Amino acid sequence: QVHLVQSGAEVKKPGASVKVSCKASGYTFTGYYIHWVRQAPGQGLEWMGWINPNSGGTNYAQNFQDWVTMTRDASISTAQMELRSLRSNDTAMYYCAKSSGRGVIDLESWGQGTLVTVSS
Amino acid sequence: QSALTQPASVSGSPGQSITISCTATSSDVGDYNYVSWYQQHPGKAPKLMIYEVTNRPSGVSNRFSGSKTGDTASLTISGLQADDEADYYCCSYTISATLVFGTGTKVTVL
DSSP: OOEEEEOOOEEEOTTOOEEEEEEEESSOGGGSOEEEEEEOTTOOEEEEEEEOTTTOOEEEOGGGTTTEEEEEEGGGTEEEEEEOSOOGGGOEEEEEEEEOTTTTSOEEEEOOOEEEEEOO | OOSEEOOSEEEEOTTOOEEEEEEEOSGGGTTOOOEEEEEEOTTSOOEEEEBTTTBOOTTSOTTEEEEEETTEEEEEEOSOOGGGOEEEEEEEEOTTSOEEEOOOEEEEEO
């Protein structure tokens, strides 16, 4: 059974960075893309980017290209997302999600979410 | 501003059918053949309900169906049940190999 377990909630000051991790189990980690999606309080879903856990290749949404980095450590089946220069409007729930076997086109399984709060 | 526009809310009575539309407003979605739909209950992670416009993942009720006409994809929920009350998001693959979500629709069961 596929499980994506994310790291715990974070509180950061404006200008700081945050790194959220996503540990996968129940499938071959390198065989499926990992996406990151965020949701501000009371708002909709916003796609941030994906990483290919096999090659490490990434593709970021234009809105995040200059301040997000997605990495992976295949030896421990874990993906990470780092967001830099945090602002108050980065306060959101951050989700990792696993693609299906159909490439990057859909998000088959989701982590439980990590709440990141940015406040001075 | 999302490339995919959904109605803010849709409602129906138990047993009725409702349809949520998702209209592409940007050519970034290409042929619009890779549309997926997600259900999100309050405080929960989203759940994949439909992929590639019309296909249901294993375990998803056949009361949920997807379709597409031109630049508008649709999710239909038949035999509406109380547990269907949730937010629903469409999502499309783009020509840049990225994804974009719709604006979201709140479904209320009256």
